Amino acid sequence: DIQMTQSPSSLSASVGDRVTITCRASQSISSFLNWYQQRPGKAPKLLIYTASSLQSGVPSRFSGSGSGTDFTLTINSLQPEDFATYYCQQSYSTPRVTFGQGTRLEIK
Amino acid sequence: EVQLVESGGGLVQPGGSLRLSCAASGFNFSTYIMNWVRQAPGQGLEWVSYISRSSTTIHYADSVKGRFTISRDNAKNSLYLQMNSLRAEDTAIYYCARYGSGSLWNDYWGQGALVTVSS
Numbered sequence: 564d565i566q567m568t569q570s571p572s573s574l575s576a577s578v579g580d581r582v583t584i585t586c587r588a589s590q591s592i593s594s595f596l597n598w599y600q601q602r603p604g605k606a607p608k609l610l611i612y613t614a615s616s617l618q619s620g621v622p623s624r625f626s627g628s629g630s631g632t633d634f635t636l637t638i639n640s641l642q643p644e645d646f647a648t649y650y651c652q653q654s655y656s657t658p659r660v661t662f663g664q665g666t667r668l669e670i671k
Numbered sequence: 672e673v674q675l676v677e678s679g680g681g682l683v684q685p686g687g688s689l690r691l692s693c694a695a696s697g698f699n700f701s702t703y704i705m706n707w708v709r710q711a712p713g714q715g716l717e718w719v720s721y722i723s724r725s726s727t728t729i730h731y732a733d734s735v736k737g738r739f740t741i742s743r744d745n746a747k748n749s750l751y752l753q754m755n756s757l758r759a760e761d762t763a764i765y766y767c768a769r770y771g772s773g774s775l776w777n778d779y780w781g782q783g784a785l786v787t788v789s790s
Contacts, residue, residue, distance in 0.1 A: 597776040599716075606766055606780035607708075607716065618778070650716055654775035658706065658721035658730045665715045 680784030693767030
């Protein structure tokens with residue numbers, strides 16, 4: 564299985580900050596990388612697909628980049644509703660997709 | 672509006688069985704690939720099973736192979752997960768999720784069904 568490693572595991576930031584979350588794959592996955600947001604007690608929500616494409620309805624302050632093994636999710640000008648846990652997912656080996664362990668974004 | 676609603680979760684003893692259902696609405700269910708993803712308490716996301724539009728292609732995670740069975744009824748717009756020989760480590764919230772049309776990502780998720788395996 565392809566292993567996905569996110570860093571950091573947790574992050575504290577303030578409203579208005581810019582934050583970056585990193586995801587690394589154990590082998591090259593081209594651009595087959597997706598990002599999800601999960602608020603407490605809620606289902607995951609798709610934010611970014613194929614590394615850099617913004618899902619419809621997702622605010623433009625979210626962006627993704629990367630290819631091969633290294634990827635980033637950037638959130639500009641953090642809003643209160645952005646404090647959640649973020650997961651990367653590789654879909655290179657669909658249907659056997661794997662997720663990162665998650666990055667918990669907390670309010671400082 | 673696309674909706675996925677899971678049901679059938681609950682408390683079951685180790686070795687027992689449970690059947691989860693996922694009722695789909697707001698889209699042409701028969702034209703979408705579906706899968707199940709689970710999340711143990713306080714943990715991350717784990718893919719469980721995958722089923723193609725016409726049920727001709729089915730895959731399972733190694734952790735559930737031989738114990739879980741995925742199925743769908745396109746006439747009833749429903750997805751199922753039959754879980755047998757349940758173990759404590761199967762305790763999780765189980766989400767059904769849709770693959771976007773022609774895509775390799777899950778664009779809609781249900782709210783989840785909690786399965787607790789405990790004596």
